[in-house]
Amino acid sequence: MNELLEFISNNLELIYILILAIFIGVELIKNVPSVLHTPLMSGANALSGVVIVGALLVMLQANPKDYLSLGLGFVAVVLGIINVIGGFAVTDRMLQMFKKKK
Amino acid sequence: MNITLSIIYLIATVTFVIGLKMLGHPETAKKGNLIAAVGMILAIIGTIFLHDFEVPSINYILIGAALLVGTIVGWLIAIKVEMTKMPELVSLFNGFGGASAMLIGVVEYGNKVGDAMQTSTVIAAIAIGSITFTGSLIAWAKLNGSMKDIRLPKYNLLNNIVLLGLIAFSTYIVMMGGNHFFLIYILLFASLVYGILFVIPIGGADMPVVISLLNSLTGIAAAITGILYGNMVMLVGGILVGSAGLILTFVMCDAMNRSLSNVIFGAFGGGGDTGGIAAVGKTGGTVKKTTASDSAILLNYANKVVIVPGYGLAVAQAQHVIHELELLLTSKGIDVSYAIHPVAGRMPGHMNVLLAESNVDYDKLIEMDDINPQFANTDVVLVVGANDVVNPAAHNDPSSPIYGMPILDVENAKHIIINKRSMNAGYAGIQNELFFNQKTSMLFGDAKAALTDLVSELKNM
Numbered sequence: 081m082n083e084l085l086e087f088i089s090n091n092l093e094l095i096y097i098l099i100l101a102i103f104i105g106v107e108l109i110k111n112v113p114s115v116l117h118t119p120l121m122s123g124a125n126a127l128s129g130v131v132i133v134g135a136l137l138v139m140l141q142a143n144p145k146d147y148l149s150l151g152l153g154f155v156a157v158v159l160g161i162i163n164v165i166g167g168f169a170v171t172d173r174m175l176q177m178f179k180k181k182k
Numbered sequence: 183m184n185i186t187l188s189i190i191y192l193i194a195t196v197t198f199v200i201g202l203k204m205l206g207h208p209e210t211a212k213k214g215n216l217i218a219a220v221g222m223i224l225a226i227i228g229t230i231f232l233h234d235f236e237v238p239s240i241n242y243i244l245i246g247a248a249l250l251v252g253t254i255v256g257w258l259i260a261i262k263v264e265m266t267k268m269p270e271l272v273s274l275f276n277g278f279g280g281a282s283a284m285l286i287g288v289v290e291y292g293n294k295v296g297d298a299m300q301t302s303t304v305i306a307a308i309a310i311g312s313i314t315f316t317g318s319l320i321a322w323a324k325l326n327g328s329m330k331d332i333r334l335p336k337y338n339l340l341n342n343i344v345l346l347g348l349i350a351f352s353t354y355i356v357m358m359g360g361n362h363f364f365l366i367y368i369l370l371f372a373s374l375v376y377g378i379l380f381v382i383p384i385g386g387a388d389m390p391v392v393i394s395l396l397n398s399l400t401g402i403a404a405a406i407t408g409i410l411y412g413n414m415v416m417l418v419g420g421i422l423v424g425s426a427g428l429i430l431t432f433v434m435c436d437a438m439n440r441s442l443s444n445v446i447f448g449a450f451g452g453g454g455d456t457g458g459i460a461a462v463g464k465t466g467g468t469v470k471k472t473t474a475s476d477s478a479i480l481l482n483y484a485n486k487v488v489i490v491p492g493y494g495l496a497v498a499q500a501q502h503v504i505h506e507l508e509l510l511l512t513s514k515g516i517d518v519s520y521a522i523h524p525v526a527g528r529m530p531g532h533m534n535v536l537l538a539e540s541n542v543d544y545d546k547l548i549e550m551d552d553i554n555p556q557f558a559n560t561d562v563v564l565v566v567g568a569n570d571v572v573n574p575a576a577h578n579d580p581s582s583p584i585y586g587m588p589i590l591d592v593e594n595a596k597h598i599i600i601n602k603r604s605m606n607a608g609y610a611g612i613q614n615e616l617f618f619n620q621k622t623s624m625l626f627g628d629a630k631a632a633l634t635d636l637v638s639e640l641k642n643m
Contacts, residue, residue, distance in 0.1 A: 083298055084299075091409075094409065094417070098405075098421060101421035101422055101425070102424075102425045103425075104199060104425075105202075105421060105424065105425030105426040106425050106426070106428075106429050108199070108202045108203050108426060109206065109426040109429045110429060112433075113208070113549075114433075114437065114530045114531050115208065115522075115531050115534045116205065116206060116207075116211060116531055117433070117529065117531035118268060118269075118272075118527075118530065118532050118535055119205065119211060119215075119531070119535070120205050120211075120426075120430065120531075121272055121427075121430060122268070122271075122272050123202070123205045123215050124205075124397060124422075124423045124426050124427055124430070125275055125276050125397050125400070126219070126222070127201075127401070127419055128279045128397065128400040128403075128404050128419075128420065128423040129222070129279050130198075130222065130225065130404050130408075130415060130416050130419035130420060130423075131279055131283045131286070131403065131404035131407055131416065132226060133225055133226065133229050133408075133411075133415060134283070134286045134404075134407040134408070134411060134416060135282050135285070135286055137229065137233075137411055137413075138285075138286055138289050138290065139241055139244060140229075140233055140237050140245070141237075142289075144238045144240045148289075149289045149292075150241070150244060153244075153286075154244055154247075154248045155281075155285055156286055156289075158248045158251050158252040158255075159252070159279070159282045159285075160279065161226075161248070161249050161253055161256060162252045162255050162256035162275065162278050163275045163276070163279040163282065164222055164226070165256035165257055166255075166259050166271075166275050167256075167260075167275050168215060168218070168219040168222070169256065169261065170259075170260040170263065170268070170272075170275075171205075171215045172215055172219075173261065175211050175215060176212065177535060177539045178211065178212070178534075178538050178544070
């Protein structure tokens with residue numbers, strides 16, 4: 081219990097950010113027309129690829145002799161970047177089709 | 183942390199918020215996606231070059247190689263995929279993101295020994311990451327059609343026991359403290375299995391909801407890893423996706439008039455046996471077949487035609503032919519529009535993407551609530567490859583699994599032409615009494631072939 085309270089007092093800013101971010105996320109999406117649900121899901125999916133930053137940190141900090149960390153980090157970076165690049169590219173392709181024709 | 187890097191992360195975070203906001207409006211969506219992408223690339227480049235620890239060159243080479251491989255693979259998949267395969271693809275990419283979070287957790291467990299708070303963050307990253315990984319792969323396989331729904335006996339009970347077990351076991355690892363790699367591997371394995379168990383009983387028609395939910399979970403996994411590193415861009419980016427994904431999940435459930443728990447626990451056709459028998463008994467009537475030339479005559483003398491496109495249209499790659507048909511009818515002075523059910527296709531908004539791909543005018547796509555009152559003065563409704571979204575059982579058969587789902591009220595129109603390959607039940611596996619309606623004529627055949635015939639018949643009139 082003490083540990084939890086300590087964590088809260090040490091990370092108060094983090095907790096504020098967390099809560100505000102939750103509300104922003106909800107507000108941003110609430111009134112989106114269903115036409116855009118598919119591209120939106122795909123775009124949000126690309127954003128969740130931000131996890132790649134963590135994968136990069138793993139690889140940057142790994143001891144070059146630590147093959148397990150390097151190997152797992154390598155796979156994590158590959159999968160993360162596929163998520164990012166593929167996600168944004170495919171969302172762009174989808175939205176390209178919505179372009180208003182004059 | 184390097185101040186330049188902090189500023190880059192701040193900029194990236196703002197681009198995520200703006201990008202997500204702009205993705206929600208048709209005119210700005212494309213730009214929003216690009217803005218978020220630029221922010222993401224900035225964050226990635228910044229992370230690689232602007233840190234303050236010593237990095238051996240071999241690590242840099244490996245990072246470069248990993249980025250190169252992943253970029254090429256991701257790019258190729260993205261430009262090659264057919265638009266009909268979009269839901270599968272989102273699911274697959276999402277699984278990759280989850281797997282990435284899982285691997286980070288596994289590596290970092292060894293580095294963060296001792297601190298209970300950090301250990302629980304690592305464990306949460308591993309558990310959520312692996313559940314989204316295998317869950318997304320199962321969703322992908324199901325949408326692909328390469329996997330059927332499998333229901334183990336008492337699967338709800340079984341799944342809940344496994345979930346509770348996972349939580350209890352995680353708590354145990356945190357309480358134990360210290361370094362227990364063996365336990366972590368057990369946790370990893372159990373989470374991977376739970377991901378499979380969780381998605382496997384859920385019916386194919388509910389997959390979009392599941393994908394959206396899993397997408398939200400990947401965001402949460404990313405945010406948790408962000409807490410681990412005290413990294414703001416991961417934290418905020420992840421939470422944004424997490425909460426946006428969750429809201430989107432509820433919006434989709436609303437469109438089908440079902441609750442989330444009903445989707446997850448009361449998988450479609452849960453009472454499948456009784457539903458099936460009732461449907462057979464009720465739909466024993468006769469079906470009226472029609473030909474392309476008869477349908478063409480019907481269409482030719484109509485004043486108002488509404489086209490109801492479904493996934494079958496997309497599978498047959500008939501988006502372009504239907505656009506040709508629409509232009510032909512319009513040139514004859516007939517009022518033509520498309521009725522778009524919120525969950526037409528395999529994902530909300532999927533049908534809009536497919537029709538936009540074949541240059542159908544955006545203004546011709548009418549949403550369900552606007553088109554429903556118009557069916558009464560519609561002469562001909564042409565249903566192509568859609569089934570469940572026009573099934574009157576949603577209105578009048580309380581035993582039907584789709585009872586209560588809002589549908590397109592096509593039965594109010596004067597004539598209904600339904601194009602289908604055969605009399606097989608729809609994706610949700612339910613029989614449709616609309617096919618036996620007196621006003622209905624069935625135009626059997628592949629959507630593309632049938633519509634092509636229809637177009638050539640019309641041209642000769």
